[in-house]
Amino acid sequence: MSPGIFAxxxxxxxxxxxVYASAICRNWDIGGKANGGYLLAIAARAMAAETxxxxxxxxxxxxxxxGSVSDVEVQVRTIRSGKRFAVASASLVAGDRPLLQxxxxxxxxxxxxxxxxxxxxxxxxxxxxxxxxxxDPSNGAPRIFGSMDLRLDPEDAGFLRGEPSGLMRTRxxxxxxxxxxxxxxxxxxxxxxxxxxxxxxxxxxxxTPTVELTVHLRARPASGWLRASFSTRFVSAGFxxxxxxxxxxxxxxxxxxxxxxxxxxAAG
Numbered sequence: 001m002s003p004g005i006f007a008x009x010x011x012x013x014x015x016x017x018x019v020y021a022s023a024i025c026r027n028w029d030i031g032g033k034a035n036g037g038y039l040l041a042i043a044a045r046a047m048a049a050e051t052x053x054x055x056x057x058x059x060x061x062x063x064x065x066x067g068s069v070s071d072v073e074v075q076v077r078t079i080r081s082g083k084r085f086a087v088a089s090a091s092l093v094a095g096d097r098p099l100l101q102x103x104x105x106x107x108x109x110x111x112x113x114x115x116x117x118x119x120x121x122x123x124x125x126x127x128x129x130x131x132x133x134x135x136d137p138s139n140g141a142p143r144i145f146g147s148m149d150l151r152l153d154p155e156d157a158g159f160l161r162g163e164p165s166g167l168m169r170t171r172x173x174x175x176x177x178x179x180x181x182x183x184x185x186x187x188x189x190x191x192x193x194x195x196x197x198x199x200x201x202x203x204x205x206x207x208t209p210t211v212e213l214t215v216h217l218r219a220r221p222a223s224g225w226l227r228a229s230f231s232t233r234f235v236s237a238g239f240x241x242x243x244x245x246x247x248x249x250x251x252x253x254x255x256x257x258x259x260x261x262x263x264x265x266a267a268g
Contacts, residue, residue: 004180005147006189010038012046012074020046020074024067024094030142034067036100036210037192038144041185043092043102046074048185051086051106055184059104060214067092067099109184109220123247124229126153129173133157135195149175150193159199168197168232173225174246182226184217184255190226191215191244191257197232198240198263208240208261216256224249238263 003011009025022045028038040061048054072094079087090102126132132151135141153171158164174190176182182190196208230244244257 004176004178006041006176006180006186009147010041010045010185012042012049014049015073018050018076018078020049020076021071022046022074023071024069026069026143027147028144029068030144030207032068034069035144035189035192036061036063036213037189039063039067039092039100040102040192040213040215041188042072043074043090043100044104044185044188046076047088047090047102047104048106050076051078051081051088053086053106053108055107055109055220056188056215056217057085057105057107057109058214058216059102059188060212061100061102062212063100063210064098065094066209067094070094072099109217119253121245121253123227123251124153124171124245126171126173126227129225132173133160144193147177148189148193149173149177152195156200159195164200164202166200166202168201168235168240169230170194170197170200171227171229174228175225179223181223182221184220187217187221187226187246187255188215190228190246191255192259194228194230196261197230197242198235198261201232201235203235203263208263210259210261211239212260214258217254218256219248219252219254221246221248221254222250222252226254235263 012020012022015021076090085107092099135145135150137146151173227247242259246255
């Protein structure tokens, strides 16, 4: 079976000791700049290959420069390899320009660990996907939304018609196209794919560039739609944070994220 679009467009190949070649592909951008979660997935795929551990368990990226369509290189260094986890660092570089610096712990989340579980939260309650607002480039959404199926809770989609809710919150459904499974690398895309919470804040802001993104992966998601919820509590000193949760089709928490983003003022 041929790989899905996301797996194909984040593929890496060895090109030297600890070095992997890849490319930033079209259709994963917002205004010509590649999505941060997409870039992180490329780096994480190389890190997984180098460590021999398939799943990021926790991963943090610092964004240095915006990326656009080009060949790139991932330079990976394994810092420690233990019985259960391996820790690695990576640099994603386009030519001589570093795009992001990554540190991650990798393991194998296929079996899971259910020895103890206590959950004091639940997936966001939303209308079903067919009743939510489709993000579609043909309707003016950024081009990246033609590479995935993302649907916003109508309560959080008012900004699309110039009526932001006033709540710094974004909720919705996510899946890849053509029934491509979402693995833990796909979750790195999912946590950065939704419109910024600031769009509902009634603030004069444009897209919010990512400074740093940390993702905690809890499990490989079951097939089907993912439910996601993002919220912001603090807009201060020109920055905001976004806290995210992603739940799979069985109602299991599969990822958490925190992102620090810049808050540029909208032009005009």
